[in-house]
Amino acid sequence: MLTLYQFEPVWGLPNASPFCMKLETYLRMTHLDYQVDTNADVRKAPKGKLPYIEDKGCIIADSNLIIEYLKTTYGDPLDGHLSRADAAIALAMRRLIEENLYWVLVYSRWMDEENWPQTKAVYFSDLPLLLRTLVPKIARKTVVQNLHGHGLGRHTESEIYQIAALDLQALSDFLQDKPYFMGDQPTTLDASAYSCLANILNDTLTSPLRDKAVQLENLAAYCDRMHETYYA
Numbered sequence: 001m002l003t004l005y006q007f008e009p010v011w012g013l014p015n016a017s018p019f020c021m022k023l024e025t026y027l028r029m030t031h032l033d034y035q036v037d038t039n040a041d042v043r044k045a046p047k048g049k050l051p052y053i054e055d056k057g058c059i060i061a062d063s064n065l066i067i068e069y070l071k072t073t074y075g076d077p078l079d080g081h082l083s084r085a086d087a088a089i090a091l092a093m094r095r096l097i098e099e100n101l102y103w104v105l106v107y108s109r110w111m112d113e114e115n116w117p118q119t120k121a122v123y124f125s126d127l128p129l130l131l132r133t134l135v136p137k138i139a140r141k142t143v144v145q146n147l148h149g150h151g152l153g154r155h156t157e158s159e160i161y162q163i164a165a166l167d168l169q170a171l172s173d174f175l176q177d178k179p180y181f182m183g184d185q186p187t188t189l190d191a192s193a194y195s196c197l198a199n200i201l202n203d204t205l206t207s208p209l210r211d212k213a214v215q216l217e218n219l220a221a222y223c224d225r226m227h228e229t230y231y232a
């Protein structure tokens, strides 16, 4: 059976990593059998990140490459019906979520001084007491470098949240009152959108990012529907 290596769930979310949650949601949406292993050491993951999977003796890392592998191996029940133009729009939306909006979520958890104490307490709770001061500092420094390398980290806090507000508004305007992002049927874009939005809307941490998402009522209603359908 396929094994999904991902983080232990926290904050009442299926996963605090939008990429792990996306992949698990995709597996549920496509009714593929899987088991979860939360004991993997992220430092030893094939690409130093989670999720990755093991299936039929193959190890594959990166949620998007895994989904491509699953489509090739088990078929494509979610996206096969999309026209090429719609598939292109769905891919562009996924990139907006995963390559831009996601990084604002990272910023809000790791850099926003209001939230860092909570993030630190939860993410590093398993560490022995001695390491619990040092490791979060080193990890935070890496995240700062990553955000700087991405480019987002070079902006001021208000600019960062302004950038995310435009992304969220675009998602809300695109979703409108449709059941799913691409219409009446769920697609891979929904696995991506739901996972990132549910993480943003989670009420453990507050930030202008979450405040904006809360204002866009169709996004919260959509997340409630996705939760009911795939995680009830």
Ligand SMILES: N[C@@H](CCC(=O)N[C@@H](CS)C(=O)NCC(=O)O)C(=O)O
Pocket: 016, 017, 018, 019, 020, 042, 048, 049, 050, 051, 061, 062, 063, 064
């Ligand atoms: N492109 C990757 C991104 C995965 C990713 O960024 N995972 C984060 C958690 S959300 C991670 O494992 N970070 C650990 C680290 O960077 O050390 C995917 O789609 O799977």
